[in-house]
Amino acid sequence: MDKNPKVVGMxxxxxxxxxxxxxxxxxxxxxxxKFDCHSPFPIHGMDDAMGLKRSPVxxxxxxxxxxxxxxxxxxxxxxxxxGYPLVISGKPLNSYQAFIPVAFGxxxxxxxxxxxxxxxxxxxxxxxxxxxxxxxxxxxFSDDGFFVSVEATDPKFDEATTRVLLESIGGTDLEVLQES
Amino acid sequence: MSIDTNKYRLTERNKYGRIDLIAALxxxxxxxxxxxxxxxxxxxxxLIAFTxxxxxxxxxxxxxxxxxxxxxxWSITVRRISESITVTLPWLFILFIPVFLGLDDLYLWTHxxxxxxxxxxxxxxxxxxxxFTIRTTIYFTIWSALAIMLRRTSLAxxxxxxxxxxxxxxxxxxxxxxxxxxxxxxxxxxxxxxLDPHWYSTIFGVYYFAGGFVGSxxxxxxxxLLLRYKGILKNEITPEHYHDLGxxxxxxxxxxxxxxFSQYLLQWYGNIPEETIWYLHRWDGVDGTTEWKxxxxxxxxxxxxxxFVILIFRNVKRNFVMMSIMSxxxxxxxxxxxxWLVAPTIYHHAPHISWIDIGPxxxxxxxxxxxxxxNLTAEPIVPIGDSRLExxxxxxxx
Numbered sequence: 001m002d003k004n005p006k007v008v009g010m011x012x013x014x015x016x017x018x019x020x021x022x023x024x025x026x027x028x029x030x031x032x033x034k035f036d037c038h039s040p041f042p043i044h045g046m047d048d049a050m051g052l053k054r055s056p057v058x059x060x061x062x063x064x065x066x067x068x069x070x071x072x073x074x075x076x077x078x079x080x081x082x083g084y085p086l087v088i089s090g091k092p093l094n095s096y097q098a099f100i101p102v103a104f105g106x107x108x109x110x111x112x113x114x115x116x117x118x119x120x121x122x123x124x125x126x127x128x129x130x131x132x133x134x135x136x137x138x139x140x141f142s143d144d145g146f147f148v149s150v151e152a153t154d155p156k157f158d159e160a161t162t163r164v165l166l167e168s169i170g171g172t173d174l175e176v177l178q179e180s
Numbered sequence: 181m182s183i184d185t186n187k188y189r190l191t192e193r194n195k196y197g198r199i200d201l202i203a204a205l206x207x208x209x210x211x212x213x214x215x216x217x218x219x220x221x222x223x224x225x226x227l228i229a230f231t232x233x234x235x236x237x238x239x240x241x242x243x244x245x246x247x248x249x250x251x252x253x254w255s256i257t258v259r260r261i262s263e264s265i266t267v268t269l270p271w272l273f274i275l276f277i278p279v280f281l282g283l284d285d286l287y288l289w290t291h292x293x294x295x296x297x298x299x300x301x302x303x304x305x306x307x308x309x310x311x312f313t314i315r316t317t318i319y320f321t322i323w324s325a326l327a328i329m330l331r332r333t334s335l336a337x338x339x340x341x342x343x344x345x346x347x348x349x350x351x352x353x354x355x356x357x358x359x360x361x362x363x364x365x366x367x368x369x370x371x372x373x374x375l376d377p378h379w380y381s382t383i384f385g386v387y388y389f390a391g392g393f394v395g396s397x398x399x400x401x402x403x404x405l406l407l408r409y410k411g412i413l414k415n416e417i418t419p420e421h422y423h424d425l426g427x428x429x430x431x432x433x434x435x436x437x438x439x440x441f442s443q444y445l446l447q448w449y450g451n452i453p454e455e456t457i458w459y460l461h462r463w464d465g466v467d468g469t470t471e472w473k474x475x476x477x478x479x480x481x482x483x484x485x486x487x488f489v490i491l492i493f494r495n496v497k498r499n500f501v502m503m504s505i506m507s508x509x510x511x512x513x514x515x516x517x518x519x520w521l522v523a524p525t526i527y528h529h530a531p532h533i534s535w536i537d538i539g540p541x542x543x544x545x546x547x548x549x550x551x552x553x554x555n556l557t558a559e560p561i562v563p564i565g566d567s568r569l570e571x572x573x574x575x576x577x578x
Contacts, residue, residue, distance in 0.1 A: 062492070089451070097448050100441065 005178035009131035009151045010162055011138065012171030017043045020146040023169045024049040027148065030165060034154035038132065038141040057118045064114020065107045072103030134177045149177075188560040190412065197553035204546025210539030221536050223282030224526050229540035230279055231371055232395075232518045233548050234272050235388060238364055239396025240265035241323060242389070244330055245353035245360065251346075254424050256572035257416045257562050261403050263334055264555040265396065266327035268548050273320035275544055279371075280316075283309060289377045299378050299454070307374055315370055319363045326356045331555075334563055342567035364389050372518075375525045379458040383443045388521075390436040391483075395514035397429045402507035405500060407561075416562055416573050419498040423577050426497030429510065433491065437484040461524045471530035475520050482513045515541070 014020045020037055027035050028051035037046060076099040080086070085093050120126075132138045132149050141147050148171065150162055163174060215222040240262040247255040247262075283290050289307040294300045300307075329352050337345035365385025373384045381387075404417045404425075447455040462472045487510065496502045523531060563569060 058494075091451075097445060100445070 007152050007159060007176055008134060008179050009149055009157075009177040010159070010166065011132065011135050011147055011149050011173075011175040011177055012166040013137065013140075013173040014146040014148065014170055015172075017041075017146060019170050020148065021045060021049045023148050023166070023171065026165070026169045027150070030156065032150060032154055032156050034151040034157075036132075036149050038138070038145070038147040038149065040142055040144065040146075055122065057115050057122060060118030061111045061115035064117075065111035067114070068106040068108070068110025069103055071110070072106035073099055076102060131177045134179060135175055137173060137175065188562050188564055190557045190561060197550045197557070200546045200549030200553060202546070203542050204550060207539050207541070207543030207546050210535065211543050214536035214539045218536065219282070220285045220526065221534070222540070223278075223285040224522060225537040226278050226282065226540040227286055227371070228515075228518050228522045228537065229544045230272075230275060231388075231522070232515050232541065233268075233275075233544045234367075235392025235514070235518070236396045236399055237265055237268050237272060237327075237548070238323065238360075238389070239393040240400065241269070241327055242357075242360065242393055243396060243400065245326070245357050248330070248346075248349045248353040249357060251350065253568050253572050254421060254575045256566050256569055257413070257421060258400055258404055258425070259334065259563055259566075260556065260559070260561050261400050262396070263327075263331045264552050265399065266323075267331055267555050268551045269320065269327045270324040271547060271551050272544075273317075273324065275547065276316060276320070278540075280313065283312070287374055287377070289374060294377075303377060307377060312370060315366065319367050322359055322363055326352065326360070330356075335559055337563060338560060338565035340565060342565055346566065364392075372521050375522060376458055376461075378454055381443050381447065381455075381458075383439060387436075387439045387443060390432060390439045391514050391517050394429060394432045394436055395511055397425060397432065398507040398510035398514070401425045401429070401503055402511070405504050405507065408500065413561065418573075418575075419500075420575050420577050422500070422503050423494070423497045426491055426503060426506075429506070430487070430491040430497070433484060433487045433510075437488075440479075440484075461528065462520065465529065469529060472520075472524055475516065475531050479513070479517055479520055482509075483517060487513075 012023075014023055017039060020039055021043060024035075024037050024046060028049065035050075037043075037050060039046075073096075077094060077096075080095070081093045087093065088095075091098070131151055132141075132147075137145070138147065148166065150157060150166070156162075159176065163176075166174060211222065211226070214225065243255075243262045244259065244266060246252075247259065279286070287307075288294060289300060289304065290309055294304060305311075330349055333345050333349050333352065337349075365388075368385035368388030372388060373379070373381065401422065404413065404422075407413050408417065444459065447459060450456075457466075460466060461470070462476050464470060464473065487506065490496055490502070491506060496506070519531070519533075519537075566572075
């Protein structure tokens, strides 16, 4: 084991969802940027409290939808007029009316896939390393623990002052996270 | 409740009502002159105007019942607007009389020779003047009863007992919604689909409803914005509420297109002459020389593509100017939609909009607006007795 383990962040536990919300606001107002809140359930208003920007996922859903629509129409147009020009029930080869249900379906599918992919990317998932993995008590976040984690890479991070800040807003069970 | 109860009463009571009344009088004069110059053209113009305004009142009735059924909180601040629109329904029943008098011009099945048409003969048990009149009376009785009951309960709620009256309105809406679905669909069949009695489409009533609901959302939004420009309800109907109204508008624009396409695709696929004739009249025409195709394309782009790409953006739904433009645009395109349903019956070759068309739309609209403003201004313009009103005002999208 390393004699001087590297400090990667800090973890503090809070009493309730309300306390966590207040702590997030305080950190946001203290200009911290690399911190996260962990709770057993989603907390209403947390996005604002943490100062998060609006999610760009919607635009990727839109992009996916547009691609899906083009692929759906293009595939059907090519197969029925160029690839396999078969006359079906006396209708024109390029019967765009009949293409619409499939194109619609592909629009939805690609929009959903686009949103899903964008969600994973912007959540930085899958993640194999995170500071909270170095905590012993962190597993409680999926039970009854409300945690705030601050990363050491945050420009405002300082072991002493961050500790004072986290404790001043009601943080308990303070844990300095170290890479072992 | 920390809300001042006197604050929500309008002082300038009937300014818009008076403007509407003048519009109605001008409209009625045009109607009379129009009727004398060309009674057939007038009857069709009247049917277009009548079904247009009725569809808006029905859309508002659906909106009111939907909000009660889902116990929505956000919509409470706009509820009085939609309630005041619905109470025009009993008056619109009186305005049905000119349609009744014009049945002979409007509907082929009223003619004596309809009995010799083998396709029409089996339908005459349903499509005859007596049963038609009875049905319309039933529709309006039901709609008026629902509208009046919901409004009276809502007004009673202003004086207290919020939960009790909220539960009562929910009960009325639960039963009302089922009857509403059946009657609106049937009204669409009666008034509009039977213009071409050989043609049929079981989804037609839903199409009439879908257009009307989009139109009434535009109308509710437009009225709220008009009040806002006058400095009324500025803090009660916030961008958050417009955002939600915009979402509904966007959703039902898609619903309208979905229903329109569902009706079209099946008939296009089946390719049976008695079904496709209706679309032929609105596309190339029976002899291939029709200008209705352009109106169909205007609907496709103006009633679907354009609102779709505009309303999809969050910032548009939260922008007062954009929402004002979209409200007016949707009402205009909804009128064109109704025109497109009715007018090809009489004008086979090209759309023909004349001064006669303005009369009935103005006359019915004026009376509609007059009654609306009278009802809106007579009582507090938000349901002050609803215990969730404060939550509705503070509502935030997230």
